[in-house]
Amino acid sequence: MHLANKRMMELQQLLEKEVIAAVKELFNADLPSVEFQPTRKDFEGDVTVVVFPMLRVVKGNPVEIGNKVGEYLQKNVAEITKFNVVKGFLNLVVSNSYYLEFFNGMVANPTFGYATGSSKDAVMVEYSSPNTNKPLHLGHIRNNLLGYSVAEILKAAGHKVYKTQIINDRGIHICKSMLAWQQFGDGETPESSGLKGDHLVGKYYVAFDKAYKAEIEQLIAKGKDKETAAKEAPLLSAAQEMLRKWEAGDKEVVALWKKMNGWVYEGFDTTYKNLGVDFDTLYYESDTYLLGRDVVKDGLEKGVFFKKDDGSVWIDLTDEGLDEKIVLRSDGTAVYMTQDIGTAIQRVTDFPDINGMVYTVGNEQDYHFKVLFLILKKLGFTWAEKLHHLSYGMVDLPSGKMKSREGTVVDADDLMDNMTNTAASISEELGKLEGYSKEEKQSLYKMIGLGALKYYILKVDPKKRILFNPEESVDFQGNTGPFIQYTYARIQSILRKAQLVGSETVSPSLELHEKEKELLKQLEMFPIKIEEAAQAYSPALIANYTYDLVKEFNSFYQQVSILGEADEDIKKFRVLLSKKVAEVIKNAFRLLGVAMPERM
């Protein structure tokens, strides 16, 4: 743990010890723990002790108790200079020198807040995991941003992390695209059409659906009912036949499958690159879809599973308040659960140091993962205790749910382009970028546009659903990514002019402006926030923390002059403080995958 981090922990710990000692001495009572909170803005003070919980061991008036404890602390703890009691809240004023020493302790550390070294468990974080029959859409964007960000947060909190995805590269869906391309494609390729590979394949997936629906209509016109028509349509049978051939290893089908998946991967790579996400290792369903069956056999012998009369294998989870769940069909074929069991075990085999996995998958799969984790626990894997489903809400449009087959999706590539264009037009209008080349401008627009999009999505609690209105949703003013980037850019402008020289420490006896102290308190929180975000798997905590910090800085920036300050010591402190604020902003947003511009 870094020095500055330790210091802050020490203050809380020290205060806790002192409060307990105070209660012992003043009231001869044993306090099990002390409740702290940051003092609210409307009151004087920095740290607040909540008196109410003490009433369980000390009889009396909370205000009187608070006052007595306050007097004790003021007398015995050097860091406490003043106190006041409001109702049952003991507000403590912490000395400026404490905060300035904290500042001196962190000022030279460019990665303040990040854990040093990887002392915690290695964790595998799975996210994205697309099907290879269509391009990525807005829902994938939320998934990718969340997964990537949680992985980065876990790293910052001291975990070793493997980022992975399981690519759903086999199955009926990809056969549909393949079949449609074969029948209507006329040899079209990404090169010949100028379409991105994933979009090209997606086009044929839609084409399949259209033709399939037409066939159904025809069959219905011939007197079939809807269900039989859907089952008997020749296109569907052909797709199913293709899947059988694929599973049998038919050369022609496999070659086509490889070609079209290759197009899709190229397209995905571009999207991932634009989105700024990456992976350490990949899993393909075509490699893993047969896994898990041996484990089911073992589980049967161990009595974890049981066999029904028809030969299908089940697990009984009624004791856990769930129901019975099938793990192998009567014909011996696998279900999703079988694969997932096998894949989880495979991963631990591949990366023996991992102790914990995070699955970034939408909340419609809550039940599936509950069951999966329970099964793995019952099978006796110790790491099964440390599995986590990072469940998140759907992204809905004002028009309702996104359905790729019906074309009511917000395409990931289009959306990123739109955001970049919006950023460009706002920037051009403001016209602050003289001296920037075309390329520099373009990369800046992208940084801002994506910053807006990423922040917009990540600031929301993952479990809540998002209603996304493409026209109005993503803003560039107020509580937004660009607002935070702008603050960073302004600080960089100051730093360019300031020309720092000499040692980077300040005198602990400096007078502190109210805003400066607030900023120091905010900075002090950063390591704790990372820890909280890691435990809650919530990038939203980082986003909101950064926003609070930036808000505070803008207020400071408006109220006091940094470069115009006459006193050299104070000026130096303010410049250094601004620099550290910028660094923390940058390091915090790095955890969200958002980059910071030097100018904007």
Next chain:
RNA sequence: GGCCUCAUAGUUCAAGGGAUAGAAUAGAAGUUUCCUAAACUUUAGAUCCAGGUUCGAGUCCUGGUGAGGCCA
């Protein structure tokens, strides 16, 4: 039908059981001879309903209502 989430200003989001529920947007009003006005300052506006637990409930429990999802 069974189970799982969610419900906070007009709108989009905050609030580890703690003080007078914070922001942003949209609305009203102000701040450019001064470090980037994508900023700052002021103003008005909200906890779905009914019970319960608690010194204290937006937060926990029960029952409704509404939205979404999963399982047949």
